[in-house]
């Protein structure tokens with residue numbers, strides 16, 4: 161009969177992970193070298209097949225969720241004890257196109273490992289595997305553990321979301337192994353909600369010299385609308401509205417018939433979603449001869465800093481203390497699948513993945529020395545929950 165993590169088993173997990181650090185790096189390298197961009201199903205499925213074998217080798221029961229366009233999502237279940245499972249959540253798609261390895265190969269330099277997807281989040285998946293191994297080595301698994309990895313997180317989890325939500329509903333708590341935050345590797349106890357809205361304006365084309373008065377410029381109308389929507393930003397409530405992309409028009413001597421903008425929305429509170437969407441829906445054209453069409457909305461609810469999340473963070477901090485890992489929490493404006501699980505009311509702790517920097521950037525890298533401690537922390541959390 162095993163009990164909750166104490167300092168002794170935490171140190172045993174740490175020792176296991178340190179002894180296996182070279183093996184962790186070998187696995188991480190293999191994963192980085194199987195490129196898996198979200199939009200390349202065949203590539204993502206190669207990564208999924210590799211992971212299925214790894215989880216089966218650990219004694220997991222693997223389920224694949226076949227998808228037509230996205231890669232197949234993957235679940236691995238590790239039975240033990242009673243109670244609801246702990247969920248280890250992540251994704252194995254990356255933002256990096258096929259062939260990136262040619263210019264950005266896996267490499268180790270100055271204590272860091274570099275490569276496409278190394279930090280976001282193939283290191284996190286490596287940590288899941290070795291946390292499970294450390295747990296098995298110590299005979300410390302007290303409750304079922306489910307691993308869920310989806311394949312379109314980087315493009316909004318359109319097909320992953322229902323699988324993530326259905327799985328999380330059955331679980332006691334969710335540990336998200338997305339990258340940790342900042343140079344000290346803070347955990348993430350809140351994330352902003354994220355939305356995308358497209359504003360499309362239709363005006364009337366005409367010759368700017370011959371028929372100026374007959375034209376109705378979609379560009380001018382859109383510009384006026386943009387000045388309205390930026391007023392929806394309310395920094396004191398954590399609401400931001402950013403028109404990040406605009407398109408429109410054809411030539412400078414043509415009154416533009418069409419123009420549109422892509423707008424990014426962020427909110428701190430779920431309660432603000434409906435009111436913000438309503439403001440967009442209520443937009444009226446300044447020029448009655450123009451029409452505007454609004455599509456989209458909030459697609460990731462915020463992960464709010466609930467009491468249950470704080471409780472998980474405190475648990476993590478205690479375990480981390482035993483293995484010499486100072487731990488702090490922070491909020492982030494970025495979204496993850498943790499937003500979905502948290503919005504369901506399932507206690508969720510995020511940012512439990514690697515320490516590093518440069519997610520989605522060419523200097524994407526992780527700190528190798530830090531990997532065993534954070535992996536031991538995952539093992540400790542699974543044992544304690």
Ligand SMILES: [Zn+2]
Nearest residue numbers: 280281338339
């Ligand atoms: Zn990620």
